[in-house]
Amino acid sequence: MKQTAVEWQFEQFFNSFEKFNNGECTFNDYLKRNLEIREQAKEMETEQIISARQSGIDATIKGRSISNVDYYDETFKQQEQCKCGQPKVGGYSCQRTDCNQTFKQEQ
Numbered sequence: 578m579k580q581t582a583v584e585w586q587f588e589q590f591f592n593s594f595e596k597f598n599n600g601e602c603t604f605n606d607y608l609k610r611n612l613e614i615r616e617q618a619k620e621m622e623t624e625q626i627i628s629a630r631q632s633g634i635d636a637t638i639k640g641r642s643i644s645n646v647d648y649y650d651e652t653f654k655q656q657e658q659c660k661c662g663q664p665k666v667g668g669y670s671c672q673r674t675d676c677n678q679t680f681k682q683e684q
Contacts, residue, residue, distance in 0.1 A: 581653050582625060586618035 580588070590611060597607040629648060636643050643651075 579653055582618045582622035585621060586614055589614040589618075 593607060593610045593614065596602050597604065602610070629652075632648060632652075633643075
């Protein structure tokens with residue numbers, strides 16, 4: 578699973594704040610680092626937009642159609658998995674009939 582630019586930026590801001598809060602850097606260093614993080618996140622977002630468009634073009638050339646939501650889910654969303662390794666679907670433990678997990682709906 579890839580991270581979106583926003584997820585990466587948030588993680589970096591949090592790490593930067595922890596370093597500042599622990600006294601590992603000055604306030605000026607903290608601000609400078611956050612400006613760098615912001616610029617890197619903008620570059621990542623641009624790359625992700627270009628990649629998404631190219632994936633759509635490639636799929637069209639191959640005669641394959643994928644919705645925008647499906648592209649996002651396949652690229653950025655981590656699906657929860659059952660103990661057997663299959664994705665959990667619709668709030669149930671597993672869709673496989675040969676899995677020993679119960680099919681009780683999760684709370």
